Amino acid sequence: MNRHRRTFLQGAASAGLVATAIAAGLLKPGQVLADWNAAGFGATKTADALAAIGGSGAAESKDITIKAPDIAENGAVVPVEVVTTLANVESISILGEKNANPLVAFYALTDFDGTLATRMRMGQTANVRAVVKAGGKVYTAAKEVKVTVGGCGG
Amino acid sequence: MAIAMRVRAGSGEIKVLMTHPSENGLRKDAKSGQLIPAHFVKNVVVAVNGKTVMDGQWGGGISKDPYLAFKVKGMKVGDKVTVSAEDNTGDKGSVEATAS
Numbered sequence: 270m271n272r273h274r275r276t277f278l279q280g281a282a283s284a285g286l287v288a289t290a291i292a293a294g295l296l297k298p299g300q301v302l303a304d305w306n307a308a309g310f311g312a313t314k315t316a317d318a319l320a321a322i323g324g325s326g327a328a329e330s331k332d333i334t335i336k337a338p339d340i341a342e343n344g345a346v347v348p349v350e351v352v353t354t355l356a357n358v359e360s361i362s363i364l365g366e367k368n369a370n371p372l373v374a375f376y377a378l379t380d381f382d383g384t385l386a387t388r389m390r391m392g393q394t395a396n397v398r399a400v401v402k403a404g405g406k407v408y409t410a411a412k413e414v415k416v417t418v419g420g421c422g423g
Numbered sequence: 424m425a426i427a428m429r430v431r432a433g434s435g436e437i438k439v440l441m442t443h444p445s446e447n448g449l450r451k452d453a454k455s456g457q458l459i460p461a462h463f464v465k466n467v468v469v470a471v472n473g474k475t476v477m478d479g480q481w482g483g484g485i486s487k488d489p490y491l492a493f494k495v496k497g498m499k500v501g502d503k504v505t506v507s508a509e510d511n512t513g514d515k516g517s518v519e520a521t522a523s
Contacts, residue, residue: 277454280496304466304479305465305466306480310480310483312480345486345487346486346487347486365484368484369447369449370447370482370483370484371483371484372482373481373482373483373484373485374479374482374484374485375479375480376477376478376479376480376493377475377477377478377479378476378477378493379475379476379477380471380474380476380495380496380497381476381493381494381495381496382435382493382494382495382496383494384436384492384493384494385491385492385493385494386489386490386491386492386493387484387485387489387490387492388485388486388490389484389485390445390447390483390484390485390486390487420486421449421450421484422447422449422450422451422459
């Protein structure tokens with residue numbers, strides 16, 4: 270059993286989303302990983318989420334800047350902006366390292382011009398991590414955000 | 424139920440704002456103490472003049488009323504920007520705007 274399959278199964282078991290989606294006829298088996306990265310979004314550890322998006326071993330990069338508040342009073346809405354000077358960006362992923370499910374968003378990009386912003390939930394004080402695939406290589410950067418009131422439940 | 428959303432495009436930037444609970448399935452209802460079922464947007468696709476510039480996947484970690492903004496190279500005034508989204512219950516939405 271290879272690592273991806275193991276991660277996928279663990280993720281599916283914890284979230285139950287895949288089985289539900291297949292049962293509901295929304296997703297056909299075999300399309301799941303291509304359409305929505307169930308292994309990544311279902312992962313409960315950052316390392317597993319990174320593996321599922323091909324971000325393991327990403328090089329720390331100064332060409333990625335994460336703009337987010339130093340202190341977020343409300344973890345339910347944390348504005349995050351990823352700015353990068355890397356050329357030929359293929360994808361950007363955003364993770365909250367201590368969230369129940371660390372992977373928050375994955376964006377495959379074409380003609381990307383360096384800036385992407387979104388709003389995410391954070392359960393507790395943690396690193397917000399961005400993983401950028403550019404020119405066939407994977408880079409990463411992180412910024413700590415202190416969370417006063419968590420926004421993930423639990 | 425369709426996913427309601429707005430899109431604005433101009434000066435090389437596309438901004439999308441949706442109306443959606445984005446429940447991650449981990450929060451409890453304050454009154455009943457029951458878990459609120461997961462209900463979040465899974466896929467969001469943005470195209471300029473029919474060419475996909477973003478194929479996004481979201482988890483329940485995206486905030487309520489999801490917001491997304493990003494810059495695209497080579498966008499011109501008059502370009503047609505389309506955004507479509509689908510959530511984990513199969514609800515869909517799409518919207519079109521002209522870049523200004």
